[in-house]
Amino acid sequence: IYFADTAHLPYGDKEDHYIRSRVLRIGGRLVDAGCGVIVVACNTATVAAVAAFREHFPDLAVVGVEPGVKPAAALTRSGRIAVLATESTARSERLADLIRQHAGSVQVHVAACPGWATRVETLQLDDPHFAAEARQHLTPLLDSGVDQIVLGCTHYTFLAPVLQPIIDRRAALVDVADAVARQCVRLAGMEARGGGGLTLLATAQPERLQAALPALGLGWLRHRLRSAARLIVA
Known part of the structure; x- marks a missing residue:
């Protein structure tokens, strides 16, 4: 699952308390969806909220992304x-x-x-x-x-x-992208075979997220795409 908080971006000019609130709410929804490993794939969200996130979900494997x-x-x-x-x-x-x-x-x-x-x-x-x-x-x-x-x-x-x-x-x-990916694979107990499916979730315009894949050099992911849907996280 790839989740994008597109309705509330960018995070880079937001206050820490706002970012923490968003991360905790989103994390709860992802846990409810069955995620056992969550990558906070945003430096801003990591520095502002990953400590609170780990404290709130102590049994969850959480990978933060911090500047290298x-x-x-x-x-x-x-x-x-x-x-x-x-x-x-x-x-x-x-x-x-x-x-x-x-x-x-x-x-x-x-x-x-x-x-x-x-x-x-x-x-x-x-x-x-x-x-x-x-x-x-x-x-x-x-x-x-x-x-x-x-x-x-x-x-x-x-x-x-x-x-x-x-x-x-x-x-x-x-x-640090490659290092983060390796850590995620290790925590999930997976072999890096490059398989699996992709679900895109976004708080606004998930179709734009799907359409952006080729422009970002990620067009190869399109054949693994299972669905793209809006998920409202109030």
Whole structure:
């Protein structure tokens, strides 16, 4: 099951208490649907709500998605890394904790990127105005010697084709998506065979979610799609 809270996005400009409320309500519905492993596939939701989520559902296997500060700090050669994140994640105490715990010996630049997640949601991936905006964000970081750039929002994975040509060979993009997938497979006791079906649920316009798969490079999932439906979570 892939659930998208499309009626209440983006989360990146929301207050923590609002995000926690949404995550707990959604989690309850997914537990009722029989989910035994839940991935909170949003950095903003993870930093704001995953602790409360685990406390509320102590018997549930929960995988959070946090910015890859630890691997970036381990990989840097220049001693400078950057984290691209939503406004909420950028100002969060959890991100500050991650930096203190795992990147105390390196210089960390945290860059809030308002509107980037919305561009993915609205499939504005090839907009030349965004490429110019991204260059404005990235050039000062690269010029300062940053050699590891953390994609601190799950939406930003889909922006990598725009970001990579700007970065070129000056830095590497750090994305924890593969590590999260491996952890999910391990907790579920599954073998990574690539089988299974897909159910799409959304609080608004599930048909848009289904139609977005090819544009996001996920067209190969369409033959596994069982259903796409609206699920109201008040």
